[in-house]
Amino acid sequence: MTTQVLSHPGADEYAPYYNTYIAPVAGTNALETLVTQIGALDPLRSLGDAETLHRYASDKWSVKETVGHITDAERIFACRMLRIARGDKTPLPGFDQQPYVDAAHFNSLPIGTLIDSFRATRAATIALTREIDGDAWLRTGTASGFTVSARALAYIITGHATHHIGILRDRYGMQV
Numbered sequence: 001m002t003t004q005v006l007s008h009p010g011a012d013e014y015a016p017y018y019n020t021y022i023a024p025v026a027g028t029n030a031l032e033t034l035v036t037q038i039g040a041l042d043p044l045r046s047l048g049d050a051e052t053l054h055r056y057a058s059d060k061w062s063v064k065e066t067v068g069h070i071t072d073a074e075r076i077f078a079c080r081m082l083r084i085a086r087g088d089k090t091p092l093p094g095f096d097q098q099p100y101v102d103a104a105h106f107n108s109l110p111i112g113t114l115i116d117s118f119r120a121t122r123a124a125t126i127a128l129t130r131e132i133d134g135d136a137w138l139r140t141g142t143a144s145g146f147t148v149s150a151r152a153l154a155y156i157i158t159g160h161a162t163h164h165i166g167i168l169r170d171r172y173g174m175q176v
Contacts, residue, residue, distance in 0.1 A: 021159030
């Protein structure tokens with residue numbers, strides 16, 4: 001199956017905050033990146049519990065919490081993408097990431113479980129993108145009080161994962 005090419009979203013298709021995630025993946029095809037990223041966290045499977053509980057600063061998430069956060073955020077962004085691509089105009093609320101991390105208790109789970117969850121979530125996201133056609137990618141809705149397109153959400157998902165994988169590599173010293 002050939003991956004469709006998804007053009008880069010315009011600045012009017014997402015809140016300025018999301019440029020943090022979209023700019024680093026500019027010039028890529030988000031749909032291809034979704035596929036290539038699916039195994040990006042696999043190298044963390046070999047880490048011991050002490051390594052996965054590491055924080056690069058006392059007020060930062062552990063490796064496990066970071067992996068869990070990547071997955072939770074993707075679930076929310078993919079739900080938004082589904083609803084917007086299907087023409088749902090209901091304004092979608094924002095979400096505060098910290099209470100999600102606090103409530104999940106990611107540190108009590110094996111790293112393999114968290115990686116498996118990411119892979120399953122990403123596989124579902126990829127399946128969803130294969131159901132969205134050209135016109136649906138351009139549909140817009142409202143999330144967190146801002147206009148966002150289904151296309152921008154595909155780039156936000158890949159860029160968000162890219163952002164946190166970079167933090168795991170650069171600040172935590174992980175080989176991802």
